[in-house]
Amino acid sequence: MSSDITEHDLPGIGRSYTVSGTDGSRVHVVLHHSGRRDLYVLAADEDDDPLATATFSDDQARRLGSILSGAYFKPLAVAQVEAVIGGLLIDWATIRADSPGLEHSIEALEIRRMTRMTVAAIVHADGSSIVAPEPREVLRLGDQLVVVGRPEDLPAFLQLVIG
Numbered sequence: 001m002s003s004d005i006t007e008h009d010l011p012g013i014g015r016s017y018t019v020s021g022t023d024g025s026r027v028h029v030v031l032h033h034s035g036r037r038d039l040y041v042l043a044a045d046e047d048d049d050p051l052a053t054a055t056f057s058d059d060q061a062r063r064l065g066s067i068l069s070g071a072y073f074k075p076l077a078v079a080q081v082e083a084v085i086g087g088l089l090i091d092w093a094t095i096r097a098d099s100p101g102l103e104h105s106i107e108a109l110e111i112r113r114m115t116r117m118t119v120a121a122i123v124h125a126d127g128s129s130i131v132a133p134e135p136r137e138v139l140r141l142g143d144q145l146v147v148v149g150r151p152e153d154l155p156a157f158l159q160l161v162i163g
Helices: 058-069 076-085 111-115 151-162
Strands: 005-010 014-020 026-032 037-042 052-056 089-094 118-123 129-131 144-149
Touching: 037 058, 052 058, 058 089, 058 151, 089 151, 111 118, 111 151, 144 151
Parallel strands: none
Antiparallel strands: 005 014, 014 026, 026 037, 037 052, 089 144, 118 129, 118 144
């Protein structure tokens, strides 16, 4: 990890990370074993009450991560790096109870044709995984999908499959 990021195990809870901002502020993130993420924002000179707090589901946190990484808006510096790696995006998305893709196969959803994204792997809720799933693979509740494609194609994938 970078010197401006610290991490600690939280026995029985999960893991915590503290990220220092360029202005000296700090963001504490607690990743719970359940997938929930708690976020606390602290001013540069304070250790007491946070300026702001927020709680995110696994899927919401991954979407926020996509925003922070530039998948929705591409700063110039990111565009320059992507030119080197070909603009490839690798992201995770979790099938929820209200996801349009729930109980549908990759083939039936026409994910590749409709979104230009590729499902590279699936990690099932029971911990088993499939690398390069067949098109007939049915998406189940709690499945975590590893998707690969262009950053600009991610929103269409999220709308079609995750909701």
